[in-house]
Amino acid sequence: MGIPVVTVGRTREDLVGGLERLHGPVSVVRRCAELAELLAACQTGLARAAVVADGSAELTASLVDRLSAVGVAVVALTDSPDEAARLRGIGVTVAAPAVEADALAALIAGAVEGLSTPGPGAAGSAYADHTAALRRSDGGRSGRQDRPHDGEQDRPRDPARDGTPGAGRIIAVWGPAGAPGRTLVAANIAGELAAEGKSVLLVDADSYGASVAAVLGLLDEAAGLAQACRLADQGLLDEAALLRIAAPVATRAGSFWVLTGITRADRWTELRPAALSLVYQRAREVAEVTVIDTGFCLEADEELSFDSMAPRRNAATLRSLELADTVYAIGAADPVGVPRLVRALAELESAVPQALPRVVLNKVRASAVGRLPERQLRDAWSRYGPSTPLEAFLPADPAACDAALLAGSLLLECAPDSALRRAIASLVCAPVQRNRKSSVLSSTAKRRATD
Incomplete structure (x- = not known):
């Protein structure tokens, strides 16, 4: 199954061309000039992944959540450790700008696969946590827990x-x-x-x-x-x-x-x-x-x-x-x-x-x-x-x-x-x-x- 990708920023020609030369499931279907254009393209169902080469500072948890809701995984390229940590914290897959095409393709495929796997508590949820930012303290089980026995207090776990x-x-x-x-x-x-x-x-x-x-x-x-x-x-x-x-x-x-x-x-x-x-x-x-x-x-x-x-x-x-x-x-x-x-x-x-x-x-x-x-x-x-x-x-x-x-x-x-x-x-x-x-x-x- 193919993975259509849209990109934003001055993505290196050899990187985009390298993805195409791999003849694998990942293919670039559109290059966008800015993040707003990328968001519009993703909301039409054009892509399953977005590669942000420039402008990653504009990515927010709400934007990533919005893209995740339409089935689009986000991969950002940055060489700043602080920015990489921030992006990972809001659910973005991060790679270095000098990443090779085959490694980037593997990251994109992994991000898409991870997005396709429902997170804990997603079933029947009105607002599934697409960023998977939060995990329950019960190890990811659904909220249907056994009630305490009669007389047992609902004690918070320490x-x-x-x-x-x-x-x-x-x-x-x-x-x-x-x-x-x-x-x-x-x-x-x-x-x-x-x-x-x-x-x-x-x-x-x-x-x-x-x-x-x-x-x-x-x-x-x-x-x-x-x-x-x-x-x-x-x-x-x-x-x-x-x-x-x-x-x-x-x-x-x-x-x-x-x-x-x-x-x-x-x-x-x-x-x-x-x-x-x-x-x-x-x-x-x-x-x-x-x-x-x-x-x-x-x-x-x-x-x-x-x-x-x-x-x-x-x-x-x-x-x-x-x-x-x-x-x-x-x-x-x-x-x-x-x-x-x-x-x-x-x-x-x-x-x-x-x-x-x-x-x-x-x-x-x-x-x-x-x-x-x-x-x-x-x-x-x-x-x-x-x-x-x-x-x-x-x-x-x-x-x-x-x-x-x-x-x-x-x-x-x-x-x-x-x-x-x-x-x-x-x-x-x-x-x-x-x-x-x-x-x-x-x-x-x-x-x-x-x-």
Whole structure:
């Protein structure tokens, strides 16, 4: 099977001619003057590989992801070690400008073959990770993991114990429209894990109404997640850069980092899925647990655009759910919130089938459900709800929530003895929470940050 190739830049005549003289599967079908022309040619289905001889500095993770989505592998020629490292980080195959034709042909064939092999979690994914930039901490298995036994807590794996680099876990907190309490739960999960001694990064990936900064009382002059995505798109986001961008939050029990979200909804295009994947890869490397506050909408919205490669409004939410090790689905425990959650779970199963959500009903109160609200909700769920079981109930406590919001703090500081705080802690922490102070960084991340 032939491999048609398009090139851009002043590719040496002997190199292009050498590919033709090989009479192998690789053949140059078009030479482009600039990267925009190459992109247009690739989107027509003209080629399966692109060789960038000049202008590799313009390659970004989003552009490589866009080419990968139409089945085009990218090979760049550069003799700069720094540029080569950057390009490899965004999924580009790199060769020296003086590479021989047969070696270049082999690289092109290998890049095309690698692109044709689906990556982990790609099946049934709305936004497959074409750059293969991120791998799950479970070694690449799909998200359909066995649930813990009854009574076993969902404990994040400690990379310091298992010795696996970049083995930090990702927890996504998601729920339907209607303010079921996603941000409240996500922020307090991060605080509880930090109080338990974990190094934690909290990410606000809600592209509709980011509010983590407001909940925690942070001065959000620049969206940290957008900054991280820009650097990741350029292949310049390393662990030290991520830690410089993230805002530290200190509590009496422990500390954690926060990547604040975009507070203006019209900036959603800054959260591209390819760049977001790279941000989460770095997050796994610097934190034992990354907690993501996601948006509510799962619509893939292909029907809303004639350009199938245009940015997607809900890509940040879908990519976060695809790459999470654990997904908590939060619903409001009332006659409006429960039906919304049931419908949303069906949408989640269709959009991200590997998610396996752990369903949590929030704002549980007798005034909205009746006497013995937990029993009422379990009975109704068993009769009318989906097969996914209810995992936990979070009691309504408006006084504690208002006090925390007014103080720009967490429940563990404003209402440490509240039933709501204890219920959130029981979701992710050990039965008896340790009171030792946590560090903002794991020991490994500390060493890297000071190197």
